[in-house]
Amino acid sequence: MKDIGHCTTSCDRIKDVLARIGDKWSLLVIIALKGTGVMRFNELKRHLGVSQRMLSITLRELERDGLVTRTAYPTVPPTVEYQLTTLGESFGMAVRTLSQWAIDNLDEIDTARADYDAAQQNA
């Protein structure tokens, strides 16, 4: 019998949502779209340095979750544009808080990490 976490109120929901949109590429796509507004597939690919396979999967999931819209124009060569939905924008705001914190505090983390490693080496 497994020990099921006693965190039914919010922990499980957070776990759920993190499992869905908490991966690296999803967050980076959201951030990119939030900054640029609308982007095409290969534009995102070059911008993020992500493989087309991962980008394809990531965008499909984000569209499925209602965070981005996909608009295809029947041109040759094909043109497909991605942009955030209202829900996606709202998520982008929350992500922005996190990424801003990251930018502001990365140096402090680096320092703490160096200190820790130095202390470990002496021990």
Next chain:
Amino acid sequence: MKDIGHCTTSCDRIKDVLARIGDKWSLLVIIALKGTGVMRFNELKRHLGVSQRMLSITLRELERDGLVTRTAYPTVPPTVEYQLTTLGESFGMAVRTLSQWAIDNLDEIDTARADYDAAQQNA
């Protein structure tokens, strides 16, 4: 020659910090400690439903990054307490924005997902 992303200003830093503290267990530990104040190892383990291996790794990284403190008391059986540092508290604030968004919008994501799947099945 690989295509190196043109996102040198903030994208790489965000990528860095997400690689460090953006994983599921780190975020959940931060949230748990933020809510409870101080917790012991097995207390966290039971609360989150995480394997001891992952919890051990996660806590060591969080301590290394200066986000949590680890205090061991030489009792028998051993007692080890974890709590957020000031930096960890500050990170907790940013995480809280994200987790609150998760709680508020998970239903909407579920709906969008169901709609998408239904539309796919008809196609």
Next chain:
DNA sequence: CATGGCGGTTCCCTTTTTGATACTGGGTAA
């Protein structure tokens, strides 16, 4: 004619991550 670009999908292979299990050691409760 051959090549390249767009926006993907599919297959294969490698790397990374994660979970489960067993072990430590000493005190304490059954």
Next chain:
DNA sequence: TTACCCAGTATCAAAAAGGGAACCGCCATG
């Protein structure tokens, strides 16, 4: 005596994530 608890560590197996290349149709360019 036997079993359990805490706070881990070490090891192995399974699963997931991710990269690379090949392929699609179709048009423009060299």
